[in-house]
Amino acid sequence: MKILAPIDGSIHSKKALEFAADLALRYKAKLCILHVLHKSPGSETISLGAATVTIEASQEDLDKSSRGLMEAAKKLVIDMGCSNVETIARGGHPAQQIIGFARKNAFDLIVLGNRGLSDIKGLLLGSVSHQVNHLAGCTVITVR
Numbered sequence: 001m002k003i004l005a006p007i008d009g010s011i012h013s014k015k016a017l018e019f020a021a022d023l024a025l026r027y028k029a030k031l032c033i034l035h036v037l038h039k040s041p042g043s044e045t046i047s048l049g050a051a052t053v054t055i056e057a058s059q060e061d062l063d064k065s066s067r068g069l070m071e072a073a074k075k076l077v078i079d080m081g082c083s084n085v086e087t088i089a090r091g092g093h094p095a096q097q098i099i100g101f102a103r104k105n106a107f108d109l110i111v112l113g114n115r116g117l118s119d120i121k122g123l124l125l126g127s128v129s130h131q132v133n134h135l136a137g138c139t140v141i142t143v144r
Helices: 011-027 059-079 094-104 120-125 128-135
Strands: 002-007 030-037 042-048 051-057 085-091 109-113 139-143
Touching: 002 011, 002 059, 002 094, 011 030, 011 059, 011 109, 011 139, 030 059, 030 094, 059 085, 085 094, 094 109, 094 128, 109 128, 128 139
Parallel strands: 002 030, 002 109, 030 085, 109 139
Antiparallel strands: 042 051
């Protein structure tokens, strides 16, 4: 059995990763942790009530952040007892990358959080979990 656990750094993806690791342990399955980096280098302005913050991010910053997230995720599942674990980072649209990666690599199950770190665009176009649930060619478990 092969389980895919997409993560984005949100609390929901952490819960889903823990759930996926538990399943991998129970069923002696391979666990693949996938992080899809959908941000581009540059600046992003965030409004926090009356205050506005501009965040500058280089590709190096984004890559470093992604590596840190992947290392922490792998450590978490190894500490839970999973030994058959791999981590993959990709760039692009999260739902498309998750679905394509799962199909190409014949995963049996995708376990993901029901909410992530998306912006207002995600609310208008549909969440990543919603798109994966409807378009994946395998079983999908959405964790709250």
